[in-house]
Amino acid sequence: MVNLILLTVCGAALWAIATLIRDLRINIEKAKKTGLPYMLGPFIPIGYFFLFVAEILGPIGRAIPIVNRWGYLYLIDRQVSWSHPREAENKWGDTFLIVTPGMIYLKTSNAELITQFTARKTDFLKPDGYKIVDLFGRSILTQEGQEWKRHRKIVGPSFSEKSNRMVFEESLRQTEGMMGLWASQQKASKGELKVGNTAVDAATLSLHVICAAGFGVPQLWPQEGEEKLLGNGVPGFSEHEAKGSHTLTFKDSINQLLKKLMWYVLIPPSLLKISPFKVHQTAYTAYSECMAYFHELLDIKKKQMYLGESDKGTMDLLGPMIKANEESTTSSTSKTQQAPTLSTAEILGNCFIFLFAGHETTANNIHYTVLELALNPKIQRHLQEDIDNIIGPEKPISEWSYYEDMPRLYNSMVGATMSEALRIVPAICNVPKITTGDQTVTLDGRQFVIPNETFVHLNVVGINLNPRYWGEDSSVFRPERWLPKSDANGHAENGAVKENGNGHIEEKVEADGLETTSFATSTSTSLITPVKGSFLSFSDGQRACPGRRFAQVESTAVLSAIFQKHSVELDVSDFASDEEVERMGKEERRSVYEKARIRAEEMIARSEQMITLQLRAGDEVPVVFRRRGEERFLGLYE
Numbered sequence: 001m002v003n004l005i006l007l008t009v010c011g012a013a014l015w016a017i018a019t020l021i022r023d024l025r026i027n028i029e030k031a032k033k034t035g036l037p038y039m040l041g042p043f044i045p046i047g048y049f050f051l052f053v054a055e056i057l058g059p060i061g062r063a064i065p066i067v068n069r070w071g072y073l074y075l076i077d078r079q080v081s082w083s084h085p086r087e088a089e090n091k092w093g094d095t096f097l098i099v100t101p102g103m104i105y106l107k108t109s110n111a112e113l114i115t116q117f118t119a120r121k122t123d124f125l126k127p128d129g130y131k132i133v134d135l136f137g138r139s140i141l142t143q144e145g146q147e148w149k150r151h152r153k154i155v156g157p158s159f160s161e162k163s164n165r166m167v168f169e170e171s172l173r174q175t176e177g178m179m180g181l182w183a184s185q186q187k188a189s190k191g192e193l194k195v196g197n198t199a200v201d202a203a204t205l206s207l208h209v210i211c212a213a214g215f216g217v218p219q220l221w222p223q224e225g226e227e228k229l230l231g232n233g234v235p236g237f238s239e240h241e242a243k244g245s246h247t248l249t250f251k252d253s254i255n256q257l258l259k260k261l262m263w264y265v266l267i268p269p270s271l272l273k274i275s276p277f278k279v280h281q282t283a284y285t286a287y288s289e290c291m292a293y294f295h296e297l298l299d300i301k302k303k304q305m306y307l308g309e310s311d312k313g314t315m316d317l318l319g320p321m322i323k324a325n326e327e328s329t330t331s332s333t334s335k336t337q338q339a340p341t342l343s344t345a346e347i348l349g350n351c352f353i354f355l356f357a358g359h360e361t362t363a364n365n366i367h368y369t370v371l372e373l374a375l376n377p378k379i380q381r382h383l384q385e386d387i388d389n390i391i392g393p394e395k396p397i398s399e400w401s402y403y404e405d406m407p408r409l410y411n412s413m414v415g416a417t418m419s420e421a422l423r424i425v426p427a428i429c430n431v432p433k434i435t436t437g438d439q440t441v442t443l444d445g446r447q448f449v450i451p452n453e454t455f456v457h458l459n460v461v462g463i464n465l466n467p468r469y470w471g472e473d474s475s476v477f478r479p480e481r482w483l484p485k486s487d488a489n490g491h492a493e494n495g496a497v498k499e500n501g502n503g504h505i506e507e508k509v510e511a512d513g514l515e516t517t518s519f520a521t522s523t524s525t526s527l528i529t530p531v532k533g534s535f536l537s538f539s540d541g542q543r544a545c546p547g548r549r550f551a552q553v554e555s556t557a558v559l560s561a562i563f564q565k566h567s568v569e570l571d572v573s574d575f576a577s578d579e580e581v582e583r584m585g586k587e588e589r590r591s592v593y594e595k596a597r598i599r600a601e602e603m604i605a606r607s608e609q610m611i612t613l614q615l616r617a618g619d620e621v622p623v624v625f626r627r628r629g630e631e632r633f634l635g636l637y638e
């Protein structure tokens with residue numbers, strides 16, 4: 001009996017091994033036909049299980065001599081694109097494959113190929129794994145084909161110029177609130193604002209902007225009273241305290257939900273609810289509170305719409321979705337004439353996706369841009385000169401105009417600096433796709449077939465830093481590269497083509513209703529448009545980020561409002577006290593700032609990709625905002 005079982009087990013194992021070898025050989029043949037470099041491995045590091053195995057296997061393998069030369073071990077490190085930028089590309093080229101028995105994996109940092117992947121949206125789809133973020137209902141992020149079109153047609157018009165104006169105005173107000181918080185936290189009032197971790201406050205700011213401009217629910221900073229809402233607050237949503245049956249405030253419920261996202265991915269909310277672990281119950285509370293708030297908000301908005309108040313300054317992301325929801329229940333037109341509709345679950349799904357996709361990404365951009373400016377005093381000066389020229393040093397933010405000032409700020413060093421920060425430190429490191437059917441593509445004049453169900457990673461770091469498109473200094477933080485060096489043909493440096501256009505804000509409406517804005521002005525030149533496919537921070541093609549302008553407007557407003565009156569410097573207090581710095585000569589000050597710079601650069605370099613790229617847990621780069629003219633270190637670098 002024992003022998004029979006043993007024989008069966010051995011037979012099954014042999015059969016499994018033979019199958020794996022056969023599948024591997026088939027995939028090797030397919031890989032060879034592409035002509036691309038490839039390496040072999042047992043699995044690709046996609047999906048939680050394989051990522052987990054890779055986390056264990058990678059470090060062990062890399063510690064064993066000879067084995068550690070296996071390129072595969074190096075590539076299965078999920079942080080590799082960021083932690084070793086372009087190392088793999090320098091070794092194997094801009095496009096290479098990993099071949100496993102189960103699947104072929106392709107990673108590319110080639111603009112021509114990326115453009116084909118992003119343009120051919122029915123040939124290269126989003127992988128199924130995305131669906132795990134549909135916590136509340138299906139959303140634009142996770143759908144494909146006709147379903148995606150339906151979502152996009154409804155959601156697209158939300159990202160309009162009207163919304164962008166609200167984003168601009170709200171971002172300015174929120175920057176004032178954030179700086180008010182910093183002022184309230186200072187031990188001594190020396191006219192300087194020490195901030196331990198800008199990332200945290202940038203995240204709050206970004207959440208406040210999306211709550212107000214996205215959902216029509218303005219939020220307060222802890223030091224602000226309700227009079228700051230100017231009567232625009234929504235009862236039960238905007239206050240510091242939870243109201244009614246709620247145990248969390250609206251803002252806290254969203255914050256907790258986003259922080260605990262991993263739990264919802266691993267364990268369904270229904271199980272979290274009955275789990276005996278506290279962490280699970282807190283996760284469930286955030287989920288159920290958020291769900292309740294969203295339902296209440298929908299009811300409020302529906303009432304507003306019924307009373308004809310929907311355009312009363314609340315032309316937010318929700319408006320068009322609710323309208324489409326109403327149409328689904330009231331429309332009496334025939335099926336063929338019917339406008340696309342959204343179910344309530346789908347509205348909630350999209351609300352969550354806007355928060356998920358738009359909050360941390362934009363906050364990171366603001367945070368890293370501030371850090372880069374502290375590291376690069378000359379660039380900071382250039383940015384401030386541009387703000388002075390456009391806005392002036394004294395104009396109160398209440399008088400800034402979206403239509404006049406925003407395009408000019410965006411097309412100046414302000415837009416250039418945030419774009420450069422997003423190029424060097426993108427929020428998302430890889431954009432995944434999967435091929436449907438064998439797909440013929442062209443690369444440098446050569447055609448080849450990418451096999452069906454190849455998993456593709458468009459390498460955002462790899463392409464954004466590719467010297468082929470960005471020049472030999474591609475890894476250097478140099479925002480000026482975004483400013484056109486106009487020649488007679490309108491071509492800017494490094495081969496990129498300048499955006500063109502006259503008038504103030506050029507508004508294009510795409511076929512599916514999505515408004516895009518170029519920020520072109522008659523009074524200032526525009527930022528360059530990089531070579532197609534070579535700047536991937538917002539992805540590209542039809543599945544590119546619809547919140548791109550939202551984020552650009554927000555970052556532009558926040559940076560302009562901060563740097564109009566303040567400069568940022570690294571906090572050196574871990575290396576020298578204020579009094580010591582006072583007594584220091586130029587050289588000593590420089591050397592102390594260098595120490596802070598090295599520490600900051602090391603922390604940025606060891607940032608980690610969780611969902612977005614952020615400083616490693618426990619790392620923070622303290623900075624000090626000082627009134628312009630009162631800087632202690634910036635002058636040393638002029």
Ligand code: HEM
Nearest residue numbers: 140141357358361362427428537538539543545547550551
């Ligand atoms: C600096 C800020 C931002 C960055 C870097 C960014 C980046 C991206 C990227 C790379 C994608 C493509 C993801 C993929 O295909 O796998 C994407 C999609 C998306 N983003 Fe953003 N995003 C930002 C801000 C925003 C904002 C503010 C919103 C909304 C308020 C938003 C909403 C979305 C949505 C809904 C999608 C899915 C689009 C679709 O699949 O058709 N994003 N974003």
